[in-house]
Amino acid sequence: MDDRVLGRTGRDVAVIGLGCWQLGADWGRVDDADAMAVLHAAVDSGVTFLDTADVYGDGRSERLIHRFLAERPGEVMVATKCGRRADPHVPAAFTPENLRAWTDRSRANLGVDRLDLVQLHCPPTPVFSSDEVFDALDDLVTAGNLAAYGVSVETCEEALTAIARPNVASVQIILNAFRRKPLERVLPAAREAGVGIIARVPLASGLLSGKYDEHTTFAADDHRSFNRHGESFDVGETFSGVPYEVGVAAARELAEVAAGLGVTTAALALRWIVDQPGVSVVIPGARNAVQARANAAAADLDPLDTDTLATIEHIYDERIRAHVHHRW
Incomplete structure (x- = not known):
């Protein structure tokens, strides 16, 4: 699998990684054995980047990765996130003391002295403009608690604010064939x-x-049941904010494109992201080892041709754009 440099971390990562939300909670039950099988299958397939968060299963995802790291030390870079533990989830909660406590908890869960990458986990918008927050993160880097930090964002404007900060190493953002807006300015x-x-x-x-x-x-x-209208967190995290029936119809058209190329719809969707200039790594999740291997294999597909790219854009413009483009 091709490697790319992950921004200001300076580290090379395989272009397809693994998102580990499914291994924690909110996607139906995934038992420990299946979770470990997913991790091993992904890394066996060339994945070198794992993305998790302290709130995925209240730390369960991080602790499972700890077990994996003990079995296969030194093979992967692990990114986690902090901030969603704040209750209430308001700008005032992002104090130096809380940032230290949250990251200390992740260090313990993951069994490491220094975190590879910590991302603010979709904090309230004013946090991205807070010098105090980013000074505190700089202090944690200086202290050796973390190697680098980044942000996970909901909107393109939040991403642009973060990119302007000199020590932000990475930005995590929703990007797929049904959420194209980041292509315009963020990337x-x-x-x-x-x-x-x-x-x-x-x-x-x-x-x-x-x-x-x-x-x-x-x-x-x-969450595809309980968050369809944003009841628990930003609705853009569930089906990318696309109304379910609209998304099903659009995906059916995309499936016809994939069939014409002799690939699965998922592989086509992942290859589309890999082809976008500026993407460092894409992090599909998986609930079993078969899915993990299939996701990684999408990196082996040839780049999409201009006709295919135009068709995917047309499906977005005709079916999806009006529902999401103005919102995030």
Whole structure:
């Protein structure tokens, strides 16, 4: 798998990584054995970047990765996130003391002295303009608690604010064939500044797998059931903010494009992201080892041709743009 430099971390990572939200919670049950199988299958397939957060299963995802690191030390870079533990989730909660406590908890969960990369976990918008917050993160780097820090954002404007900060190493943002807005300003700005782009929700919560239809149901503890209208967190995190029925119809058209190329819809969707200039790593999740291997294999596909790219853009413009482009 091709490697790319992850922004100001200076570290090379394989272009397809693994998002580990599924291994913690909110996607239906994934038992420990399946979670460990996912981690091993991903790394066996060339993945070298794992993305998790302290709130995924209240630390369960981090602790599972700790187990994996003990079995296979030195093979991967691990990024985690902090800030969603704040209750209430307000700018005033992002104090130096809380940032230290949150990152200390992640160090313990992951079993490491120094975190490879810590990302602010979609904090309230004013946090991105807070010198105090970023000074505190600089202090944690100086103290050796973390090697680098970045941000995870909901909106393009938040991303642009973060990119302008001199020590932000990476920006994690939703980017997929149903969320194209970051292509306009965020990716060019990141390339110019040398900031890494981590593309999350690459399959639009599974819509872009091409496996769902109007009759698909999800478990009660799956965010695709309980957060369809933003009841628990930003609705853009669930199906990329696309109304489910709209997304199913658009994904059906994309599946026809994929079939014409002889690939799966998921592989087409992942290859589309890999082809975008400025993307450092894309982080699809997986609930089992088969999915993990299939996701990694998308990196081996040839770059998409101009006709295919134009068709994907047309599907977005005709079916998706009006629902999401103005919102994030």
